[in-house]
Amino acid sequence: MLWSLTMRDPAEMFANSHRGRMRMPLPARPSMKTVSTVLITAGVTTALVAAGSAGALGLPALFKGNAAADTASAPATPSATPAPVAPLPPGSVPDYRAIVRQAGPAVVGVTVAGTRGQEDSDSSASSGLPPELENDPFFQFFRGMPGFQFRRGGGSPKTPFRGQGSGFIISADGLILTNAHVVRDAKDVTVKLSDRREFAAKVLGSDPVTDVAVLRIDAKGLPAVRLGDASTLEVGDPVLAIGAPYGLEQTATQGIVSAKGRSLPGDSAVPFIQTDAAVNPGNSGGPLFDGTGAVVGINAQIYSRSGGFQGLSFAIPINVALQVKDQIVATGHARHGQLGVMVQDVNQALAESFGLAQPEGALVARVNKGSAAEKAGLQPGDVILEANGQRVIQAGTLSSLISLAAPGSTVTLKIWRDQRAQTLRAQLGSADDKPNPPTSASDSADESNRLGLRVRPLTPQEQRQAGTDGNGLLVEGLDGSGAAARAGVEPGDVLLSINGKPIRSLDEVRKILKDQPKQVALLIRRQGDTLFVPVPLK
Structure with a gap:
């Protein structure tokens, strides 16, 4: 069974996962070993195999499809701010057919190929995987997860891979947004349009912090999506996703906004939009539309025990993606601010201990030496309540606000110290700088x-x-x-x-x-x- 979590033999699961899938589009008709490798690294069957292994270990995982990065700089002009569109009236049902008809031609498939080097690992650890899976680059996403040990077997220093994701055209001259993890390590990137035309794409830049990448293809007069404003979304609003799950192109799924401002492990820089629209491996980099047909996010991750959709999908707000896109188009890379603190959420017990009226804010657990926070006078035990006038509800809110600010910019912090509110100003450092460790x-x-x-x-x-x-x-x-x-x-x-x-x-x-x-x-x-x-x- 493909979806069984009780399979004990990964090799059997690996073989079973490919039965009946030989009709999936492949560049050639290779041997079973080659077919297996292609499907695993393509994000079509990868999550099934990997999630089966993880599920057997009882490990829920945030799955990003395939990853690769090949950054280069190219001159271009930032896109203009999209004109505001009236939101869908309350109680109205979106015309999904019209949205797909209008926006579908601007959704593209992204195919990547390249090689990856083997990372250093503890040779004493063992994953329990068969040799043909131990070298698969997808398994790096499980490295460091509790209860999962990883050991690489022998093999060549470089492992070839192929991958598949989605993207969408944002300008008629061939500018495309997708996920950074879709094009990570890619040497060849191909974009396939809805009319079956294919173009070699250039990666203008890739930002792993926000998981946004910008591609360009040499074409004119292309259909482009209409860009929206993610800040206007409310929980319960209808949304539509279009992409290529498991390689099935131009697949549309619908749902609602389940939550806003989600902070995920390892991705605290992005206030994710959580939805229940069906998103699967291969959807990565595809657009999330609101009820009016405007793009409000980039589908990036799912939370799953099986490797497939289980009702929890996460999208990068389009406002964040466009901010990163403008930097990449202008300079070839994105830069992020850094305050130099470790923060945690404030629960009810901590709020009572610090004399706060309610549990909110980001509690400073430590301050790095020489950081912007130390220079501003922040101390462990301070609770940051606001940043530049924006209320900080939880620690993830502060992390995303700081990370998306420019290095060198000044941020005004409202803090709670010694039972009273105070104001501090900090000039942010750069996330590219290596932080000094806390005093210990x-x-x-x-x-x-x-x-x-x-x-x-x-x-x-x-x-x-x-x-x-x-x-x-x-x-x-x-x-x-x-x-x-x-x-x-x-x-x-x-x-x-x-x-x-x-x-x-x-x-x-x-x-x-x-x-x-x-x-x-x-x-x-x-x-x-x-x-x-x-x-x-x-």
Whole structure:
């Protein structure tokens, strides 16, 4: 069965997934091994095979189709801002037939081919996959997922791949939008129009942060979509997707907007539009239309245990895509701002602890040294409530606002500190710059520090809550194999003293560990209780 999650033999599943699919359009009639490779890397059967493996492990995954990138710069003029279109009256039913008839000719298929190098991996880990699947580039998307270990088998340093996605024409002179992951690593990109004509495409630029890529083909007088405004969407609005799921060209599916402003793991820069329109591998890069027939998003990801559609689809807002497109057309690449903080959502318990009226905002968990945030005076424990006047409901809202801002621009932040609101201004850095790590005992102490702790000073409010009278460092994290972790120290503990000596700074930690003691006694405070934890160091 193609969709079974109970298959135990990946090789059997791999073979079964291709039975009955030999009539799918292929560039040639190769051997079964070649057919298997082509289908897996084409985004047609890939998700079925990979998701079957992931499903057997109980791993839900955000699937991006195939990926490749071949960036180049080309002069062009940014498109004009689209004229506003009256939204569909409430209760009206969209004329899907008219939308497909009018916009369908501007939706294209994108076929890519190239080679990918094998990445370094832990040779001791094993995926349990047959050798013919271990080298498949799609499986890199599962790398690092809990419970899934990956081992590459032998083979050549470069692995050929083919891939297929969707796109749409935004100007009559051949400018096309698609996903960055569709064209990642591609050496050859071919665009197929709805009238069956094919053109070699040039990748003007690709932005992996927002997953937007811009292509150009040498053609004139082409049909183009009408661009809309994603900010006018509301939950419950009807939407229509057109693309090539599993290689089936010009497929239209409909649904509604399920949610707005979704922040997904690894994609915090994009406030995704969530819909229940059926989107499958091969739809990546295709347009999402509103009820008036205007493009409001680029279909990019699905959340699935099976590899196929399960009611959760995510699209990049067209406003974000056009902003990135203008940068790529002008310079060949996109740049993103960086504040230099790690933030988390504020739940009800945290809101009560910080004296907030309701759980909202982005709680600053750490500040990178030398970052825009540190220069602006941000501190761990601050809650960012607004950025440039826009309300920050959750951490993902701040991440997308900052990432889409230009490096060097100034952002005004409304923060909550010490039970009152304050205003700070930060000049953003560039996401291309490597951030300095946060200050921590394990990073800044001498090599003799074998505790494996990441700590920081307590904020005044945290000192009052813990009753430390100025002493103590907050344990933010631990090295899983470090001495403190093995002894039972936990994140959130407050380190009060080492061997009876009060701790107020990282310098005091350094001094105590400089003599390389064989064992230390840590006095910690945990949820109102104080206890000593003996930690062997040798």
